[in-house]
Amino acid sequence: MSNQLMTYTYTGEEINNKFKNLQAITIPFEYEDGRISDKNANIYKIKKNECVIVAVLNSESNFGGYEDVIYFKRNQVNSGYTRTFFSIFLDKKATKKSKKVKYDELLDDPETKNELHDDFEKYLKKMNKNTLAQCG
Structure with a gap:
């Protein structure tokens, strides 16, 4: 990952707290x-x-699990990355989960980059007119 990208990365929690949410989308993910x-x-x-x-x-x-962050403009991916995360539990029996998570390693390999681009195409197909107008 380039130094320029590292200076402009946020976790999902930071993005959620800092920016306006335009749309929620769900896509299927197929395991191996x-x-x-x-x-x-x-x-x-x-x-x-x-x-x-x-x-x-x-x-x-x-x-x-995994958290993907994909920056885009005009229907094109500018950059993206995947991080693993671990849930934080508020009790010893692991039944009460915090809304916050603990982030772990950053995945930055060619396979991950290809998956991010493939997923972006799926998200793009589900974006509403408002989101498309605001993002490009």
């Missing part, structure tokens, strides 16, 4: 073994004609 799960995304406007998608895929155990 064929199982399907939901990837839940929110689209935020971050500045004139530029937006960001924050998508969360929870693990089967619901103890963590």
Whole structure:
């Protein structure tokens, strides 16, 4: 990841607290073994004609998962990254989950970049007219 990108990265929590949410979208995610799960995304406007998608895929155990962040403008991806995260539990039995998460490693490999671009195309097809107008 370039140094320029590193200076302009936020976690999903930071984006949610800082920017206006335009739209929520859900797309299917297929695991390697064929199982399907939901990837839940929110689209935020971050500045004139530029937006960001924050998508969360929870693990089967619901103890963590993956968070994608995709910056885009005019229907084109500018940059993106994936982070793993772990849920924070408020009790010893792990039944009460905090709204905050603990972020772990940043995934920045060619396969991840391809997945982000593929997912972006799916999100693009589900964006409403308002979101498309605000983001490009």
